[in-house]
Structures are given as C-alpha cells and as structure tokens.
Amino acid sequence: MTITQLYYVLAVAENKNFTLAAEKCFVTQPTLSMQIQKLEEELGIQIFDRTKKPIGLTDVGSKIVTQAKNIVNEANRIKDIVDQQKGFIGGDFRIGIIPTIMPTLLPMFLNTFIKKYPKINLIVEELNTVDIISKLKNGHLDCAIAATPLDEEKLKEIVLYYEPFVAYIPDNSQNNSKKELEVSDLDVEKILLLQDGHCFRNSVLNLCKTNNFMGEHHFQLESGSFETLIKLSDEGLGTTLLPYLHTLDLNEKNKAKLRQFANPKPSREVSLIFSKNELKIHIIDALKNTIQGVVRGAIAFSDVEIVSPK
Amino acid sequence: MTITQLYYVLAVAENKNFTLAAEKCFVTQPTLSMQIQKLEEELGIQIFDRTKKPIGLTDVGSKIVTQAKNIVNEANRIKDIVDQQKGFIGGDFRIGIIPTIMPTLLPMFLNTFIKKYPKINLIVEELNTVDIISKLKNGHLDCAIAATPLDEEKLKEIVLYYEPFVAYIPDNSQNNSKKELEVSDLDVEKILLLQDGHCFRNSVLNLCKTNNFMGEHHFQLESGSFETLIKLSDEGLGTTLLPYLHTLDLNEKNKAKLRQFANPKPSREVSLIFSKNELKIHIIDALKNTIQGVVRGAIAFSDVEIVSPK
DNA sequence: CTATTTTGATTGTAAAAAACTATTGATTTG
DNA sequence: CAAATCAATAGTTTTTTACAATCAAAATAG
Numbered sequence: 001m002t003i004t005q006l007y008y009v010l011a012v013a014e015n016k017n018f019t020l021a022a023e024k025c026f027v028t029q030p031t032l033s034m035q036i037q038k039l040e041e042e043l044g045i046q047i048f049d050r051t052k053k054p055i056g057l058t059d060v061g062s063k064i065v066t067q068a069k070n071i072v073n074e075a076n077r078i079k080d081i082v083d084q085q086k087g088f089i090g091g092d093f094r095i096g097i098i099p100t101i102m103p104t105l106l107p108m109f110l111n112t113f114i115k116k117y118p119k120i121n122l123i124v125e126e127l128n129t130v131d132i133i134s135k136l137k138n139g140h141l142d143c144a145i146a147a148t149p150l151d152e153e154k155l156k157e158i159v160l161y162y163e164p165f166v167a168y169i170p171d172n173s174q175n176n177s178k179k180e181l182e183v184s185d186l187d188v189e190k191i192l193l194l195q196d197g198h199c200f201r202n203s204v205l206n207l208c209k210t211n212n213f214m215g216e217h218h219f220q221l222e223s224g225s226f227e228t229l230i231k232l233s234d235e236g237l238g239t240t241l242l243p244y245l246h247t248l249d250l251n252e253k254n255k256a257k258l259r260q261f262a263n264p265k266p267s268r269e270v271s272l273i274f275s276k277n278e279l280k281i282h283i284i285d286a287l288k289n290t291i292q293g294v295v296r297g298a299i300a301f302s303d304v305e306i307v308s309p310k
Numbered sequence: 311m312t313i314t315q316l317y318y319v320l321a322v323a324e325n326k327n328f329t330l331a332a333e334k335c336f337v338t339q340p341t342l343s344m345q346i347q348k349l350e351e352e353l354g355i356q357i358f359d360r361t362k363k364p365i366g367l368t369d370v371g372s373k374i375v376t377q378a379k380n381i382v383n384e385a386n387r388i389k390d391i392v393d394q395q396k397g398f399i400g401g402d403f404r405i406g407i408i409p410t411i412m413p414t415l416l417p418m419f420l421n422t423f424i425k426k427y428p429k430i431n432l433i434v435e436e437l438n439t440v441d442i443i444s445k446l447k448n449g450h451l452d453c454a455i456a457a458t459p460l461d462e463e464k465l466k467e468i469v470l471y472y473e474p475f476v477a478y479i480p481d482n483s484q485n486n487s488k489k490e491l492e493v494s495d496l497d498v499e500k501i502l503l504l505q506d507g508h509c510f511r512n513s514v515l516n517l518c519k520t521n522n523f524m525g526e527h528h529f530q531l532e533s534g535s536f537e538t539l540i541k542l543s544d545e546g547l548g549t550t551l552l553p554y555l556h557t558l559d560l561n562e563k564n565k566a567k568l569r570q571f572a573n574p575k576p577s578r579e580v581s582l583i584f585s586k587n588e589l590k591i592h593i594i595d596a597l598k599n600t601i602q603g604v605v606r607g608a609i610a611f612s613d614v615e616i617v618s619p620k
Numbered sequence: 621c622t623a624t625t626t627t628g629a630t631t632g633t634a635a636a637a638a639a640c641t642a643t644t645g646a647t648t649t650g
Numbered sequence: 651c652a653a654a655t656c657a658a659t660a661g662t663t664t665t666t667t668a669c670a671a672t673c674a675a676a677a678t679a680g
Binding site: 017018019029030033034037050053055 | 626628629630631
C-alpha cells in the first residue's frame with residue numbers, strides 16, 4: 001500500500017469516474033486503474049463496485065476511503081512540519097469564519113493579506129461555531145474566526161478585537177431624551193438576537209448563558225443575517241443589537257434608529273482560534289497581525305472597556 | 311514520500327543505527343540509507359543528525375518521527391478495516407489492564423483465550439486508568455480492562471462483572487458477634503484504600519467522588535498492590551477492603567481476618583473499554599465472552615445486588 | 621436495433637524506482 | 651596503529667510504475 005494509491009482511491013471516490021480521476025491525478029487512466037487493482041488485490045477486497053453506474057463504493061470501500069482521507073491528511077502534515085521549520089509562509093491555508101463576522105471582517109483584511117503573502121492559497125469557509133470547533137480539531141481547518149470564549153481544551157484563542165454592540169431601536173423617539181443608552185434601559189426579554197456571535201463579554205448583558213434564550217418571543221433565530229434581524233425589528237418585533245462594524249454600512253434611515261450604549265458597552269470578543277498543535281503558526285501570526293492592523297483603524301478601542309477574558 | 315520510507319525512518323529512530331534498522335526492516339543497509347536520503351532530499355531537511363554517536367534526531371526530525379508514527383498507525387488501520395470485513399479473528403491485539411485487576415483476572419482467562427484464538431497475538435500491558443484512557447484514544451491500545459464508569463465521551467464500556475469487596479479487619483475479634491458486616495460498621499475515615507480501582511458502585515460507600523481521599527491518615531497510596539495494603543493493615547494502620555477475587559488466594563491466617571459484607575455489598579464495576587471507532591470488534595467480542603465465561607464460575611452474581619450503572 | 625460514445629480493463633514497452641552486492645571512507649575501539 | 655564498526659557510494663539487477671495503444675462492455679443516440 002502506498003500513499004499514491006490512496007490518493008488514486010480518493011480521486012475515484014470523489015469523481016466516481018476512473019478517467020476523470022486519472023486526469024485530476026495527472027496520470028493516465030490505465031496507470032490509475034492498475035494501481036487501484038493492485039491495492040484491492042493486496043488487501044484482498046474490492047473497494048469499488050464497478051457494476052454500478054456511476055461507479056460506487058463497496059461497504060468496506062467506504063470505510064477505506066474514510067481512513068484513506070485520515071492517512072493522506074496526516075501525511076500532508078509532514079510538509080507543514082517542514083514548512084514551519086523553514087519559516088515558509090505559503091501553501092494552502094484554510095480558515096473558517098462565522099456568518100455574523102464574515103461579511104464585515106473579510107473584506108477589511110482579505111486584499112491586504114493576499115497581496116502581502118502571495119504564496120498563501122487562502123481558502124475561506126463560512127461555518128457556524130459548532131462546525132468550526134470540530135473542523136479545527138480534526139484538521140480540516142487551520143484556523144477560524146468566531147465569537148469567544150469557546151472554552152475548548154484543545155483549541156487556543158487569540159483575541160483580535162472587542163466589537164461593541166449598538167442598539168437598533170425602531171421607535172427611537174421615545175427615549176430620545178437621553179443621548180447614550182444604558183444597558184438597564186433595555187428589556188432583555190424583548191430583545192431580538194441571533195444564536196451565533198452574541199456572547200457578551202463582562203456580563204454586561206448576560207444572555208449567552210441561557211442556551212435557549214427565547215425571551216418573550218415564540219421563535220428563535222438559529223441562523224440568519226443581521227439584515228433579517230433589522231427587518232424583523234422594523235416590523236415591530238422588538239429592539240435588536242448590531243455589532244458595531246455592521247452598523248457602518250447601514251442606510252441613513254436605519255442609522256437614525258441606532259443608539260450607542262454608555263460605557264461599559266456590551267460587546268463581543270472576536271478571536272482567532274486554532275488547534276494547539278497547529279503547525280502553520282507563522283501564517284496564523286501573519287493573519288493576526290494583518291487583521292489587528294486593519295481593525296485598529298475601524299474600532300476605537302477606547303470605546304470599549306477592555307477586561308482580559310478569564 | 312512513501313509509507314515504506316516512513317517505516318525506515320521509524321526503524322532508524324528506534325534503533326539509532328542504520329545497519330540494525332535495515333535488518334529489522336528486512337532490507338540491506340544501503341537500501342535503507344538511500345531511501346532515507348531520498349526522503350530528506352525531497353523534504354529539503356535533515357531528519358537525522360549523523361555527526362552524533364549514536365545517531366540522533368534533528369529538531370525537525372523528531373517532529374517528523376512523531377508524525378510518521380501517526381501516519382503509520384493510521385495506515386495500519388486499513389488492514390484492521392479489511393480484517394473486520396472478513397470477520398478475521400487474528401493479528402496484533404493490545405490490551406491494557408489496571409494493576410489491581412491484572413494479577414487475579416489475567417490468569418483466569420489468558421490460557422483459554424489464546425488456545426481458542428491462536429491467530430491472535432495478544433499483547434498485555436499493565437497500565438493505570440489515566441494511561442489507559444489516553445492510549446485507547448490515540449490507538450495505542452485496542453481495548454482495556456479497568457474499574458468503571460469512566461464517563462469518557464469517546465470510549466465505550468461493556469460491564470464484565472461486579473466484584474464485591476470484602477473487608478480485611480486485622481483485629482477481627484471485637485465484632486465477631488455479628489456474622490456479616492454492615493457498611494455502617496465501617497469508619498470510612500479510617501479505611502485504607504488504593505487510588506485505583508476503588509470506585510464503588512451504587513453509592514454504598516461513596517469514596518471515589520472525593521478525588522483526594524485521605525481519610526484520617528496522613529498518606530495516600532498512589533499505586534501499589536493489595537499485598538502492601540494487607541501488610542499496612544496488619545501493622546495496625548486500619549481496616550482495608552479487598553476485591554473478592556483477591557481474597558481467594560490468601561493464606562489461612564489472613565483469611566481469618568476477612569469479613570463479608572451484608573447485601574447490598576460494596577463492589578466495583580469491572581468493564582471492557584474500547585474506543586467507539588475501534589475496528590477489532592470481533593476480537594473484543596471474543597474476549598468479552600471468554601472473560602464472562604470464566605468469571606461466571608468464580609463470582610456468584612447473586613451475591614451482588616446488580617443495579618445497572620447510570 | 622444498430623452505430624456511436626463512454627469508460628474501464630488489458631497488453632506491451634519504456635522509464636523510474638527500489639533492492640541487492642561489493643566497496644569505500646570515516647570514526648571509534650582495543 | 652590495526653581492527654572493527656558503521657554509514658555512504660558505486661554499479662547492477664529486479665521490480666514497479668507509467669505510458670501509448672487497444673480492447674471490451676455498457677450506455678446512449680439515431
């Protein structure tokens with residue numbers, strides 16, 4: 001059994017076609033067919049069910065494919081080890097970002113980053129926090145950006161920034177007297193929130209601890225965008241909170257409904273997260289510096305009461 | 311990079327000698343030398359420091375060796391997958407047993423087992439519970455026998471038997487009047503216990519929950535045998551509890567100091583433990599049946615109040 | 621229902637890789 | 651300093667891998 005044979009198996013499993021798989025592997029079809037036959041012979045089992053069209057996997061075959069992925073992944077880490085040793089900044093780099101951070105943060109740093117490190121092949125994926133955690137652990141992601149703390153044993157978090165929330169109040173006239181909003185002015189039971197990315201720091205508003213926070217509403221937003229939230233709010237369903245960076249590109253009409261909080265502002269902690277035994281530390285470090293560079297300009301840190309997360 | 315090359319690297323790392331490593335790999339020394347050179351060239355780094363005597367690893371080298379072990383382990387699992395498919399009962403099978411179970415249980419089933427399954431190459435290791443858990447998770451063990459429950463997410467437990475404890479009372483005359491001992495008769499603060507294997511079932515005696523149980527003594531037995539415990543007890547340091555199977559081969563003098571408990575007897579749950587994605591299920595099943603077969607004769611289950619573990 | 625296309629297996633051959641034997645060269649040991 | 655140890659090198663042989671060309675079976679089109 002060779003690693004090459006496993007690559008061939010994975011290619012066929014993925015493309016369900018020997019000819020196409022061979023192309024992807026940059027070899028001719030007979031070469032690939034022979035190698036797979038050899039492997040099947042060595043193991044004494046059939047990996048592929050060639051009677052089906054398109055080609056299918058046998059029962060053992062699918063287990064072998066799963067394991068082959070593990071082996072190939074582990075094998076690829078050898079290159080990462082060497083790259084790290086050489087201080088090489090390049091190669092594939094997979095990053096996961098939660099939906100509520102993606103649209104505002106990614107455009108801010110992507111251009112700077114890929115220009116500064118042209119050898120890195122950045123692969124960005126939008127994922128929710130649960131998927132991010134599992135993919136970081138099994139090596140499908142090199143790092144991620146999400147609301148923290150996650151309190152995961154095997155993951156390391158580096159805080160990128162604290163993003164204050166701004167209240168979005170559809171009927172903003174009634175409290176117009178006060179300039180800055182106090183947290184105590186909010187009726188937390190009536191607030192509209194997304195599931196993801198609303199863990200507040202410093203217990204200013206302690207909402208994330210109740211895992212199934214519903215408030216007075218009879219629905220829960222499992223996922224979705226802040227656009228949805230704004231529209232629901234406009235429909236009279238209540239007040240909502242928007243992360244500061246999201247408020248920057250609202251239209252004027254909506255901006256009028258925003259109300260800043262007084263200090264200490266409720267805010268979310270946004271961090272770079274990676275596995276403790278991640279090898280591409282140099283790239284993570286480069287990414288961290290790039291993001292912190294661009295964010296420093298956008299968020300005035302003095303606005304937020306910084307308290308080191310536990 | 312090939313799996314063969316990684317095997318060669320591991321052999322050299324282990325033997326610190328190219329010639330010896332080559333023998334272990336059943337190839338000539340130049341073959342092995344060449345392959346390792348080729349790998350080093352492909353990666354563009356030195357794995358071995360050949361200036362040292364005996365040969366040493368470079369910094370990257372040791373990282374690569376660690377990863378190579380992972381890859382080779384994962385690769386070996388392919389064979390396990392195929393074996394499982396074929397229903398093959400054989401090959402290497404690594405089992406860990408905690409010290410307080412090993413001496414009594416292993417002799418009871420080992421002979422029966424290896425005669426019944428001559429194709430299995432059983433490798434038994436005495437390990438404490440902590441090591442067992444980590445080695446099951448990283449694939450260094452195929453299964454283990456320990457006191458349960460462990461409450462480990464990724465591990466599965468199959469209860470083999472409940473082993474009642476018997477009190478060992480050095481000064482057995484004073485309570486001689488009563489025939490069976492009640493748990494309440496014991497002063498739990500004065501009891502001598504081993505760290506391992508003393509998690510009592512059914513909260514009859516609730517000792518394992520206090521992680522650093524010291525009682526009135528000024529010492530803790532981190533490990534050791536029940537022989538030590540008996541001698542300490544004889545020295546007047548207190549009463550102790552012995553697992554039922556251990557009491558069977560005490561000398562007459564010591565047996566006189568034993569006192570059975572009344573029902574419900576305090577007992578320990580002994581289970582077969584394995585990773586949830588362990589492939590050698592057939593072997594584990596064979597082992598379970600063998601052990602339960604021999605234990606059924608030794609422990610009268612009616613003696614123990616069986617309550618299903620939570 | 622036959623012609624055509626698609627797709628994987630087969631065959632024969634060339635190139636590449638891996639293994640072996642024999643030998644060298646450097647270092648350590650007696 | 652001679653002998654022994656041990657990895658590297660050189661030169662061959664064997665094995666493996668890849669390729670081009672072709673075949674055979676199945677699916678699709680006319």
